[in-house]
Amino acid sequence: MNERVTVLLVDDQLDFVNGLSRLLLAEFKDLEVLTAESGKSGIALQEKTEVHLLITDLQMPEMNGLQLMAEVNRLHPATKVIILTGYGTIEKAVEAVRQGAFDFLTKPVASEQLYRTVGKAIDFIRLEWENQRLREMLAGGGQDNLLGESSVMRQVRQSIEAVAGTDYPVLIQGESGTGKELASRMVHRLSTRAQRAYIAINCPAIPDSLLESELFGHCRGAFTGADRDKEGLFSAANHGTLHLDEIGDISPTMQTKILRFLQEGEVRPVGSTRTLKTNVRIIASTNQPLAKKVEENSFRSDLYYRLNVIAITMPPLRDRVEDIALLARYFFEKTLGEMNIQGMTIEPEVLSYLSTRDWPGNVRELHNYVRRLVVFSGRENIDMIAVQRIDSPDQPYSILEDELGPYKTMKALVADRFSRVYIEQLLTATSGNVSEASRISGLSRVAIGKLSQRLGIDLGRFR
Ligand SMILES: Nc1ncnc2c1ncn2[C@@H]1O[C@H](COP(=O)(O)OP(=O)(O)OP(=O)(O)O)[C@@H](O)[C@H]1O
Numbered sequence: 001m002n003e004r005v006t007v008l009l010v011d012d013q014l015d016f017v018n019g020l021s022r023l024l025l026a027e028f029k030d031l032e033v034l035t036a037e038s039g040k041s042g043i044a045l046q047e048k049t050e051v052h053l054l055i056t057d058l059q060m061p062e063m064n065g066l067q068l069m070a071e072v073n074r075l076h077p078a079t080k081v082i083i084l085t086g087y088g089t090i091e092k093a094v095e096a097v098r099q100g101a102f103d104f105l106t107k108p109v110a111s112e113q114l115y116r117t118v119g120k121a122i123d124f125i126r127l128e129w130e131n132q133r134l135r136e137m138l139a140g141g142g143q144d145n146l147l148g149e150s151s152v153m154r155q156v157r158q159s160i161e162a163v164a165g166t167d168y169p170v171l172i173q174g175e176s177g178t179g180k181e182l183a184s185r186m187v188h189r190l191s192t193r194a195q196r197a198y199i200a201i202n203c204p205a206i207p208d209s210l211l212e213s214e215l216f217g218h219c220r221g222a223f224t225g226a227d228r229d230k231e232g233l234f235s236a237a238n239h240g241t242l243h244l245d246e247i248g249d250i251s252p253t254m255q256t257k258i259l260r261f262l263q264e265g266e267v268r269p270v271g272s273t274r275t276l277k278t279n280v281r282i283i284a285s286t287n288q289p290l291a292k293k294v295e296e297n298s299f300r301s302d303l304y305y306r307l308n309v310i311a312i313t314m315p316p317l318r319d320r321v322e323d324i325a326l327l328a329r330y331f332f333e334k335t336l337g338e339m340n341i342q343g344m345t346i347e348p349e350v351l352s353y354l355s356t357r358d359w360p361g362n363v364r365e366l367h368n369y370v371r372r373l374v375v376f377s378g379r380e381n382i383d384m385i386a387v388q389r390i391d392s393p394d395q396p397y398s399i400l401e402d403e404l405g406p407y408k409t410m411k412a413l414v415a416d417r418f419s420r421v422y423i424e425q426l427l428t429a430t431s432g433n434v435s436e437a438s439r440i441s442g443l444s445r446v447a448i449g450k451l452s453q454r455l456g457i458d459l460g461r462f463r
């Protein structure tokens, strides 16, 4: 994501605009700065280029900063606005923020303050882009992509793109939940076989006696119960891709049969004397250390070398913690979509926390965790209290998570947390029936209403 952020500076003092422009260009990378001396010429510029951030003086002849903001946002609501104002007009600037400005700066502008405020706006803009990208990906219809901007993940994607064009077998290794299945589908999707069948089979899930006929098919009468010919998966996947999942767990006999297919490109249905030529791309995957199994003689070395022509290793999450926040946000959006929940938010603090946790079950575990946060935390905003509820449901709140302050302040803080948990449990138990809640709690209906309002608890959510 190195897309440029375009900033438009508008002020009737040309020197000021130029100075500001130089400061910003020196401080921020990937920035484009446009300048204008009036609201009118600013709008003319904005019609030609997409402006992401408008920094405008409040008081200008003709069109003032507020009018300019309104005009710009009418066409481009996503454009963020920072208002520049002299000391005498701070109330107007506050009013501008109330009307939707991102922030304001007072003149003369101190460079530190400028960098901080503009930096915040740029981060915000980039975050919105990323969210947009995630939403588009989700809307793209079930087609999950291998996300991650870490260098290991980029390399994995590059390898996948490189091997997709070939017909060689691919061996995907990696711990459980690291995305082996997703990688396998991606190889298929990017290959010339994309329009043909993709079949995945979890080898150890099928008893050995059935696996052979499942893979190679059988003839009528081949064994008891084989009352007609059956096509195997190797034939069904002809011209497509067959994913042999958990290949580390197949028996020596099956290893030999699969090896023969890889050598000859032929399959022989159980009970048949004829062999069939098929054109199938094999992807094998396992979370077992296959090389070690070869050393221990529990996996055929010749099969290993055949499969291992192209090896892809899915990195565990601990080797790419920088991807965790992105994945968590993706799963968050995805869960909201699946559950049809609107307006729920997640605190950046939670994303940082998730990045420091251990995920032995890797991406799958992270996905399930985020799902639980959304569904069970009972909060509109996923914050650290939500995390704590999921982590230790028996301890609904803690007083230790804050830095120490005056007794009174701490007590009020804890009292508020207690009230929140109490009211939420009360309303959950009574499905939002305030009369019933009043009876149980001994609080008046009005008190419950006021308390809920003060704590920002939406009564309607429980009904
Ligand atoms: N890089 C990723 N980006 C987005 N989602 C991912 C990524 N990696 C894994 N997932 C998701 O995590 C879950 C587990 O992935 P997958 O089933 O591909 O893992 P696996 O390695 O095959 O696991 P196992 O060894 O347990 O079979 C899936 O829901 C998948 O969509």
Ligand SMILES: [Mg+2]
Pocket (backbone or CB within 6 Å): 180, 181, 245
């Ligand atoms: Mg799998």
